[in-house]
Amino acid sequence: MSEWMRVCPLEEIPRLGSRVVQTGKGDIAVFRNGLDEVFALRDQCPHKGGPLSQGIVFDRKVTCPLHSLTVQLDSGEAVAPDEGCTQRYRARVDKGEVYLNIS
Amino acid sequence: MTTRKKTRLVVIGNGMAGMRTLEELLKLAPDMYDITVFGAEPHGNYNRILLSPVLAGEMTIKDIMLNDVDWYAQNGITLHLNKKVTQIDRVRRKVIAGDGTEADYDRLLLATGSNPFMLPVPGKDLPGVVSYRDIKDTDEMIEAASRYRHAVVIGGGLLGLEAANGLRLRGMDVTVVHLMPWLMERQLDRTAAGLLQQSLEAKGLKFLLEKQTAELIAGESGRVCAIKFKDGETLSADLVVMAVGIRPNTELAETASLYCNRGVVVNDTMQTYDPRIYAVGECVSHRGIAYGLVAPLFEQAKVCANHLAQLGISRYTGSVTSTKLKVTGIDLFSAGDFIGGEGTEEIVLSDPSGGVYKKLVVKDDKIVGGVLYGDTAEGSWYFQLLRDGQNIRELRGRLMSGQSHLGNSGHQGQNNAASMPDEMEVCGCNGVCKGTIVKAIKEKGLFTLEEVRKHTKASSSCGSCTGLVEQILASTIGGAYQPVDASRKPLCGCTDYTHEEIRKAIVERKLKSIPEAMGFFEWRNVNGCASCRPALNYYLLCAWPHDYQDDPQSRFINERAHANIQKDGSYSVIPRIYGGVTTPEQLKRIAEVAEKYAVPTVKLTGGQRIDLLGVKKEDLPKVWADLDMPSGFAYGKSIRTVKTCVGSEWCRFGVQDSTNLGIALEKALDRMWAPHKVKLAVSGCPRNCAEATIKDVGIVGVDSGWEIYVAGNGGIKAEVSLFLVKVKSAEEVMEYASAFIQLYREEARYLDRTVHWVQRVGMDYVKKRIVADAAGRKALHERLADALRDEKDPWQERVRGVEAQEFVPIRL
Numbered sequence: 001m002s003e004w005m006r007v008c009p010l011e012e013i014p015r016l017g018s019r020v021v022q023t024g025k026g027d028i029a030v031f032r033n034g035l036d037e038v039f040a041l042r043d044q045c046p047h048k049g050g051p052l053s054q055g056i057v058f059d060r061k062v063t064c065p066l067h068s069l070t071v072q073l074d075s076g077e078a079v080a081p082d083e084g085c086t087q088r089y090r091a092r093v094d095k096g097e098v099y100l101n102i103s
Numbered sequence: 104m105t106t107r108k109k110t111r112l113v114v115i116g117n118g119m120a121g122m123r124t125l126e127e128l129l130k131l132a133p134d135m136y137d138i139t140v141f142g143a144e145p146h147g148n149y150n151r152i153l154l155s156p157v158l159a160g161e162m163t164i165k166d167i168m169l170n171d172v173d174w175y176a177q178n179g180i181t182l183h184l185n186k187k188v189t190q191i192d193r194v195r196r197k198v199i200a201g202d203g204t205e206a207d208y209d210r211l212l213l214a215t216g217s218n219p220f221m222l223p224v225p226g227k228d229l230p231g232v233v234s235y236r237d238i239k240d241t242d243e244m245i246e247a248a249s250r251y252r253h254a255v256v257i258g259g260g261l262l263g264l265e266a267a268n269g270l271r272l273r274g275m276d277v278t279v280v281h282l283m284p285w286l287m288e289r290q291l292d293r294t295a296a297g298l299l300q301q302s303l304e305a306k307g308l309k310f311l312l313e314k315q316t317a318e319l320i321a322g323e324s325g326r327v328c329a330i331k332f333k334d335g336e337t338l339s340a341d342l343v344v345m346a347v348g349i350r351p352n353t354e355l356a357e358t359a360s361l362y363c364n365r366g367v368v369v370n371d372t373m374q375t376y377d378p379r380i381y382a383v384g385e386c387v388s389h390r391g392i393a394y395g396l397v398a399p400l401f402e403q404a405k406v407c408a409n410h411l412a413q414l415g416i417s418r419y420t421g422s423v424t425s426t427k428l429k430v431t432g433i434d435l436f437s438a439g440d441f442i443g444g445e446g447t448e449e450i451v452l453s454d455p456s457g458g459v460y461k462k463l464v465v466k467d468d469k470i471v472g473g474v475l476y477g478d479t480a481e482g483s484w485y486f487q488l489l490r491d492g493q494n495i496r497e498l499r500g501r502l503m504s505g506q507s508h509l510g511n512s513g514h515q516g517q518n519n520a521a522s523m524p525d526e527m528e529v530c531g532c533n534g535v536c537k538g539t540i541v542k543a544i545k546e547k548g549l550f551t552l553e554e555v556r557k558h559t560k561a562s563s564s565c566g567s568c569t570g571l572v573e574q575i576l577a578s579t580i581g582g583a584y585q586p587v588d589a590s591r592k593p594l595c596g597c598t599d600y601t602h603e604e605i606r607k608a609i610v611e612r613k614l615k616s617i618p619e620a621m622g623f624f625e626w627r628n629v630n631g632c633a634s635c636r637p638a639l640n641y642y643l644l645c646a647w648p649h650d651y652q653d654d655p656q657s658r659f660i661n662e663r664a665h666a667n668i669q670k671d672g673s674y675s676v677i678p679r680i681y682g683g684v685t686t687p688e689q690l691k692r693i694a695e696v697a698e699k700y701a702v703p704t705v706k707l708t709g710g711q712r713i714d715l716l717g718v719k720k721e722d723l724p725k726v727w728a729d730l731d732m733p734s735g736f737a738y739g740k741s742i743r744t745v746k747t748c749v750g751s752e753w754c755r756f757g758v759q760d761s762t763n764l765g766i767a768l769e770k771a772l773d774r775m776w777a778p779h780k781v782k783l784a785v786s787g788c789p790r791n792c793a794e795a796t797i798k799d800v801g802i803v804g805v806d807s808g809w810e811i812y813v814a815g816n817g818g819i820k821a822e823v824s825l826f827l828v829k830v831k832s833a834e835e836v837m838e839y840a841s842a843f844i845q846l847y848r849e850e851a852r853y854l855d856r857t858v859h860w861v862q863r864v865g866m867d868y869v870k871k872r873i874v875a876d877a878a879g880r881k882a883l884h885e886r887l888a889d890a891l892r893d894e895k896d897p898w899q900e901r902v903r904g905v906e907a908q909e910f911v912p913i914r915l
Contacts, residue, residue: 054660063633
């Protein structure tokens, strides 16, 4: 039984950018970094709920557009000294297609 | 797999300078070295400058630990506590401690600090005679305070007074003995020292000035019982604290035959005469100066770490230091040449009964030093002006009243941190109280404004309370506080190069993309960060308006979505309405759009525009299509608005046609990106209904022409704009205004408003470039017009389908 859902071709997510994926579990931000790795986080900053999908992406991090809290893409945790964590989901690329697992 | 053996770094001295160097090094090159640290004391690294509050009973030893033993373990550092290194074998490259412990090194760092100087008088070794240097001394003083009554502190300098104050608070009867005619003569002039002495006397301290110690006398128990002076007088003393100065601890370096001359002599990269051996801190003599305050040591640490990390791009060229006394309730600040002499002048405010004395020493229109007593609120501002060597001619009139009196908003008009209670809010944006900031500084060992911002968020949003936060930092850590050097500001943590260096190279080396620029300057992080990417994007765009391919992913979301993100993730839409003049037809269209998309809030803005708030991101392109109006750029570091009054067309007072000039200016500057937002206003008479004197460029019509003002600001900190020039015609206004804006675009740092930039470069410079140099002005004016000639309207572009996926969510 496959819980992986196809999202879109990789090139439809801008490099160092993201797309918002609307799911039954709410909005999920799917990021693509400079190395073409993909990550998925609940689209809500642990600080004041800002949409992380709209932030600036670098390395494996994204900076929230509302108050500049930086969140680690691979763990969902805020970068120290800030504290907080947002839900992380599994995401992967297979043959140029991005897949998401929210189970 | 073979692993290459790491280079071995041994550090002798487990104090603030040595550990700061390691912290800086670990940031730059976490895996380069195998590190071993030797410390003579049995503790981890603690904040020595906070020993005074410990003595005073305001803090505990636990509060002042900077690096506990776990920190060393977490960073893979081998730590030898309680082991004093007694020998350096430079031939075999190893150090040997007193207990026989050995460590081999490839690089060695000496951070042996300093020793207190003990007066060579009979009785100096008696029990009850202590220096004031480390935890052991502090413990001994605390212990003595619980058992004895009479304390004598020899030395009326910074350290002596802090010791005396602490002992007094612990209930002892304290006399300070000082050789010189007034206290703290190396930091204070006679007047300030007199005020200081008065308030210390009010706290119960006694003073004997111009007294020379001859001998310390033992009592029956063998402990010190009295002090005898050269003039034959004596005074009871159960505890004598010697605080007459420190001497660089060079003993070990000298036995290793390293060149020492009142300190271990180092060059600008903190290397001794043996280039494998570095030295930092109080043990060092750099260009003939040995520093005893913490701030210079941190600057040395930074340079040393940079060199150890083999980056080799930074040099230490010496420090200007400032002093603050850490005695609760006493505000005192001193920096530079506070006495003055040939060719200097003094600006003095003296109010002895109000307990305030401020003196600035000025030479050639620059501050060279100063003393503040009673009101040190402006200390960090003056010190910044001193360090940056800024010309203060235009500031003279308001130097004494200071910066913080000028309309800062957001913290109840407070401008003196010392008088604020702990529970009072300092940062109105993030709701941070004074007590929270003080607690974080103490518990987390913070030294810089940037660190305080990161840990507490105070002053990290609008920045209006920066001055207050700096004051709190300065009064909590005293002399260790050093304002950042504004004249040399690295772009961000990804590089050590400055904004100016990077802008210059972009032009000269013809760098035309972000990766090229990052590659050229060897950026530490491959993708940079959220601070440097937008800056680089702007610098490239400004340098190569027609060649540069704008990078949307390096823009803040507002400039990527061409709308203003709101707290709930929705956006606001503000169409361009040139000069604030609209038509019934436009208004109808805006109303229809607002109804069609169920826009929750329609509001008039401060810049005479109409704001549709609460638009969903995916609706933005449709809203723009229906509006069929140009983007108002109300979301960008860009031209915002030109505000106008009705002017001579309607107004019975109007002498100039401000409305049409405003419209012409807004059209000329349309679609212009800038280091920060740019706001203009045009008023048709000196009644100035368009409030032109708080704008980046403000034009005021007078009967005979137009006055042009620049670098005003109406936001966080109200700044009245400065007069640039008066011209006769609207055409001249267009030329001067756009030349000024282009100069700002080409030379300011990203996120500088015009006011910040002009305050740094000076109005003289701006006048020279814009008013005096007619050819230069015309060239600037033309460059701006050329840069904007092929900028397209971003809304219409997106209506046509550009960047479509930015606005479309994926539905699963």
